[in-house]
Amino acid sequence: MMWSYANGHVTMISWDSDPLHFALLHFVLIFWQTIHFYFIHRAIHWKPIYQNVHYLHHKNINIGPWTDLAMHPAEHLIYFSTVLLYWVVPSHPIHVMFSLQVAALMSGVGHIGFNEIVVKGKIAFPSDYFHYLHHRHFECNYGNTLFPADRWLGIFHDGSPEAQEKMVERIRAKRAANKELTED
Numbered sequence: 001m002m003w004s005y006a007n008g009h010v011t012m013i014s015w016d017s018d019p020l021h022f023a024l025l026h027f028v029l030i031f032w033q034t035i036h037f038y039f040i041h042r043a044i045h046w047k048p049i050y051q052n053v054h055y056l057h058h059k060n061i062n063i064g065p066w067t068d069l070a071m072h073p074a075e076h077l078i079y080f081s082t083v084l085l086y087w088v089v090p091s092h093p094i095h096v097m098f099s100l101q102v103a104a105l106m107s108g109v110g111h112i113g114f115n116e117i118v119v120k121g122k123i124a125f126p127s128d129y130f131h132y133l134h135h136r137h138f139e140c141n142y143g144n145t146l147f148p149a150d151r152w153l154g155i156f157h158d159g160s161p162e163a164q165e166k167m168v169e170r171i172r173a174k175r176a177a178n179k180e181l182t183e184d
């Protein structure tokens with residue numbers, strides 16, 4: 001990305017030239033990263049990619065902070081491709097650095113393994129319980145709370161027995177459909 005900026009392959013802005021764009025992009029990129037994560041995560045659950053790449057990250061069923069970037073190098077490339085946005089949207093190198101830091105560090109928070117960290121009786125650090133359930137059950141909660149596509153698609157699991165039952169039914173129906181297809 002730095003090479004691309006230096007050689008004029010991507011459009012660079014600065015605080016002086018576009019202060020509003022510069023500031024707003026910091027907020028937009030958070031939403032962009034969640035949407036990007038949702039779609040790449042769905043894509044890497046496609047069987048051929050899952051079996052060769054994403055399976056490694058899913059070896060962590062009981063997760064901890066080091067689970068975040070414990071993934072196949074190919075998944076790193078896919079995961080950090082979030083910065084490709086800046087090939088289309090004019091930006092500054094600081095946006096790229098911020099995006100990469102958010103992707104690398106916030107993922108650790110998403111896998112911290114505790115429900116929440118409480119300091120002096122107050123929640124100091126909420127966790128991503130939502131994603132823990134993805135590691136436990138695999139076929140639910142592909143995204144995160146900022147982009148609730150799982151709710152829209154009916155594959156959200158909130159940890160309740162009802163959600164568990166719904167997911168089991170869905171998996172059974174999928175397996176039955178696959179079985180029918182192979183028998184045909």
Ligand SMILES: [Zn+2]
Pocket residue numbers: 041045054058134
């Ligand atoms: Zn996954």
Ligand SMILES: [Zn+2]
Pocket residue numbers: 057068111131135
């Ligand atoms: Zn994960």
